[in-house]
Amino acid sequence: MHPVGRTILERWNALPRDEAERYELASVPVELALRTAPALINDPDRQVAALSELAQATPTDPSMYRRPDEHPLAVPVHIPGVRTAGTFPTRVETFGRFELEVEGPRDDVQPYLEVVFSAVITGPSGQSSVEGFHDGNGIYRLRYMPLEPGTYSFVTLSNAESLRGHEGEFSVTAPAAGSRGPVRADGRHFRYEDGTVYRPVGTTAYAWLHQSRERRDRTMATIRNSGFNKLRMCLFPKWFAYNEAEPERSPFERRSDSTFDFARPDITFWREVEARVEELASLGIEADLVLFHPYDRWGFENMGSANDDRYVRYAVARLASYANIWWSLANEHDVMVFKTASDWERLGQLVQTHDPAQHLRSIHHCLEFYDHGREWITHASIQSAEVERTAEWHERWGKPVVIDECGYEGDLQYAWGDITAEELTRRHWAAAIRGGYAGHGETYAHPENELWWSAGGDLRGKSPARIFFLKDIMDAGPDAGWEPAAGAWDYPTAGVDNTVFISYLGLTQARHHLFLLDPTRSYTVDVIDTWGMTSTTVAQGARGRIDVPLPGKPYIAVRFVAEP
Known part of the structure; x- marks a missing residue:
């Protein structure tokens, strides 16, 4: 919330009651929000006065409210001492x-x-x-x-x-058996440093690192038994709807008055992060670390530029030697009112400069896309339900597209957190067939506010199994990854060199469809039920025109594999 607006609403006793209400009112016209505020609803004169004050308020650059640097960067001074032998592996x-x-x-x-x-x-x-x-x-x-x-x-x-x-x-x-190195961007897709293909099948549990040890352990047990190979999570704790609990620990130590001391990293917290990153690595899971976010009540989003810089460099120094790290500079950078575009550029370049391993780097938006063409950004991290634009986004920036937030399977009161498992699965297929990757999330209401999307814990939804089935289909070929291809004019198609291609029929429920194949090659034709997770061969030796029989229900794909 803009600091000027917050001050005025506070004066009229019209601030949202909590984070959930603040989010719900974010897209509501200011006049309607004021007229329905409990303190003003029966007093038209005060409504008019409050609206008048808001209308006359001078727009102010929110960055002017940035916290002064309590510990400004200074020229290092000489520190005397006696050098003793260090230890290191040979x-x-x-x-x-x-x-x-x-x-x-x-x-x-x-x-x-x-x-x-x-x-x-x-x-x-x-x-x-x-x-x-x-x-x-x-x-x-x-x-x-x-x-x-x-x-x-x-x-x-x-x-x-x-x-x-x-x-x-x-x-x-030489590398240890199974050790492939960091993941690298490769055209539309990704490969490990050793060249092995990596296909991200990611999920989000933003604040799981800040929960109780029991819940952290349970989250790891859940992820260990899942098929996800990327976990998106925040280094700072989160304060938001369904996530209104004090963290056990954070990147910085607490003072006696419960505020945080930005001059003292909490070593115990950072060691826990390292242990969890290492545990994820042992499971073949990439740790997509979000460095900043706006959902904050402790002052982490407004530490001052010097503290921001020190924190970023410290995180990189501690964690860049772990092969399974990805850096996400921010979740919803464009609603962090205390930072400007130049701040994000400076911080992104800091990560790029100080990470000798050059791990993947991204930045995530809420309302307006960042320019993912910037040199320090390795792939586009997107928030959008418009997954059908995946190929367009790749063409715009020339980098892999990961739609980390395309909506969450759940039953919340928010549009982003109430889609069905069928719809989330469809969005994953719609992104994949266009050469990109969607992300998973789950937001089913829980009596203790234990939503996987934030607090981790247990998975309850039906989409993960279908998403892993999609990965199995992708892993079956081609190795280079799905590329948008010419196919049925009315269905998106992916393939490589006309040897393997697949069309996704999505929400349609046809009983049959005519496909045109290369008349000089023979194909095996499989009908794939992406929800039922089955694959049925319906033709072999097919060439030229083939009318493929279909089951007359949605979420069907048709795969064509050239025969030897």
């Missing part, structure tokens, strides 16, 4: 983790604010600059994920004598 696997541990300044300085610690690491393909971080009790760490075998050397740099001048060598061997 042998590391490709895509593994090199970690240097050294002792440094303790109570005489503020490590997060005052200590600068980095290294130059030289490997077979050149040099990388890697930042370190304070891990509590005078222990400093520097982590690096090598992307190729060979011999590496390092030397540390610091404004603290105890951290400066550490040197050493380590060898990097």
Whole structure:
């Protein structure tokens, strides 16, 4: 909410009662919202006065309300001390983790604010600059994920004598079995660093990291037994409808007055994040980390630019050595009123500059698209139910399209959280057939507000099994991934080189349909029930014109596979 408007509504006792009501009123005309406010509903004169004050308010740039930098960035000062030997492994696997541990300044300085610690690491393909971080009790760490075998050397740099001048060598061997490295963008699609195809089948549990240990453990048990290979989640806690609970921990320590101290990272929280990221990695699941979001009551969305920068660099220093990291700069960046376009550009470039592994990077919108063509962005992260525009979005930006929010299976009072399992499954197919990827989410009402989309816990919906069936169909070919292709004029079609192609019939319920095939090749024809999760071969040796019999119900796809 704009700070000027909030002040006026507060004066007239017309603020929304809670986050749920604030969200519901967001798209309502201001006049109607004021006239129906409990404090004004029976007083037309006060309604007119309140509306008049709002109308006369001078529009103000919300960024002027940005929190002053309590700890501005400063030129590092020399910190004396005695250097003691650090510890580090002399042998590391490709895509593994090199970690240097050294002792440094303790109570005489503020490590997060005052200590600068980095290294130059030289490997077979050149040099990388890697930042370190304070891990509590005078222990400093520097982590690096090598992307190729060979011999590496390092030397540390610091404004603290105890951290400066550490040197050493380590060898990097072949990757461990099953270790494929970070995911990379590849045209419309994705591949791991080693070239293996990766098809994102992601889900969202924004605030699961901030729940009780019992719920965190239960969330991991659920994801372990699911087929999802990407989990979208926030580093900061969330305050929103159905998510109005104090976090157990956050990226920063609490003061005695319950506010958060942006000069002191909560080391226990960050270690929990690392443990969960590592656990996800063991399951082959990518951790799509949201760095900022607007659903906040603690001040995290308005820390000041210096604190924003330090937080981003700290997150990258701690986590960039994990192969399964994705960086999502923000969830709904365009409703974060304390940040401007230049802030997002600066923060996005910070991630790009300080991540030696160059993990995937995105930014997510609410109302208006970001320019996903920006050089620091690797793929488009979209919020839209218009999944039929997937191919258009790829053409606009030339990058993979992931519709992380296309609507959630659930029964809430919001349009984004009340679609059926059938409709969410259809949206996944509609995006995939156009060369993109949709994301899953679940928002069924729960007596304890335990909605998977935010708090994690247990999955109850029917769409996940159908989404995993879609992935099985995609994995069956072609390996390069589905590309929009010419096919039936009235149904979207994907394929590669006329050897495998598939048409998705969506909501239609035809009893048969005429398809035109390459007359010089023979095809096996399968009718796929995307809801019933079955595939039935209806013809072999088909060529030229073929009238394919169909079951007369929606959510059907037809696949054509060229025969040897």
